[in-house]
Amino acid sequence: MSTLAIWADVYKQYWRINFLTALEYRANFLVWFAFTFIYHATALAALYIVLREFPVMNGWSFSEMAFLYSLWMLAHALNNTLFLTVGDVPEHVRDGEIDRVFVRPLNPLFQILTTPQQIFPDELILAILLFILATIWAKPIIDVWFVIFMPLVVIGGALIDFAINLLIATCAFWFVKVDGLRWVAFQLEQEFTRYPISIYTKGVRLVLTFLLPYAFMNYYPATFFLDKTENALHLAPQVGLLSPLVGVACFCVAYAFWRVGLNHYEGVGH
């Protein structure tokens, strides 16, 4: 069998196990579904209530902010569906479980990403529903660019999210505990992306654009598709179309760092 066929087969088996587990633990699945739903519902409800009292935020209305949120949620949910297990790496390093991936003849990162657990694409489905609603409300220009670029932007966004999680997880090869670091990134990703980044001070805008480019998950693409002027760093709105490239670049950097981390860890073991 070719390598690719092996990968495809492993991946198929992995999803089969995920679905079977979800079917087996139905009550648990329902509770976690409620959990996901309430998390996003309370975030959106808070936005709605505030923007009823204050109709605009730096030129953004509630429907546009909902579109901003839905773009982030799509990328975030795609990351959570495909790449969530990378967050377990620090724990595997701590308890020694990580050694397992070295003795098997398959790419270590691929093995981490196919560690079965109870993952079901429920968040992704919710994200797509919200995206459809937000698109109807916010009325972005729907043309051929929208149709071609939107899926790419979402994949790029998921790669950005994934790459930063991978970078942080890789730090565990040097420092055993990376929870603090993870919290900061988590907060920047989940809470700072809820608003147009033009409301922040210059330093934070630069960080969210160049250092931890979460702004490419939603702010820049939303600015382009909603035909708004970009007034955070005064860039051309077309910058939003770079999200897929930014995602791929982030992933390459993170993957290179991951390789360095793996070699370092193996070095320690001997």
Add this chain to the structure above:
Amino acid sequence: MRRGFRIEPYLEFAKKAFAREATYRMEVFTSVGSLVLRIYLMRMVWLALYAQNVAPQGIALHQMLTYTVVALLMSLILEVDGTRLIRDRLRDGSIATDFMKPTSPALFYFSDGAGQTALHAMLILPSLGFALLMVHIDVPSPLAAAVFFLSFAIGYVVNFFLNFCMNCVAFWTMETFAIQLIVRWCSDLLSGQIIPLLFFPGILERIVLALPFAAIYSTPLLIYIGRITPAEYAGALLSQVGWLVVFAVLGTIIWRAAQRRLVIQGG
């Protein structure tokens, strides 16, 4: 209880919980760091909103910023799940030994929670220091400050009993993590921690103000920023006490049932 009640063991439990929490130094720094980030975020959000709109419900920007920062500082204490020990000890089975000890198990969990709270309360001062670097916080009149602290204390106990009831659910389900987080998120929104309940539209505002969650954050905060006037203090505190009694009674009922349940499981 039959041998006469002594407070010393419980003080010792609280001290131990305090020392235990203090060993997680990284977690302590993280919670202060995360709070500072959130204060920055909320400051920028409210500045942007007030810059382009008229102040709603007569809440001026400085009041709004004060409200947000005080709410976040309060959350350092209110987000402590004081009785999560129940859940942990149910899972590993050690809860049985808690019932064999000559001390009251419920009071043991309460004093453990008090110890944890004391540690987190100490984080308020450094956090306040960082907050003051970023925002100006209004200082209330001495009367309002005194009533605020009283109201906060009542809110703390309401929140404590709410968590206690939730943790006791573990006697039946073992797992309460997801349900507790769901209740936490709803309560963050409905208690006025994220946004003042005065912003809720029309009838919803009256509903959320009548829910028990309002007793946790909203009442003390509205007293602090002066939206609840001295003439309204008595009524506001009384409704908080009402919720306290409701949750205390509910907690007692659940705890009794839980004890029976534990005996059945053990027998």
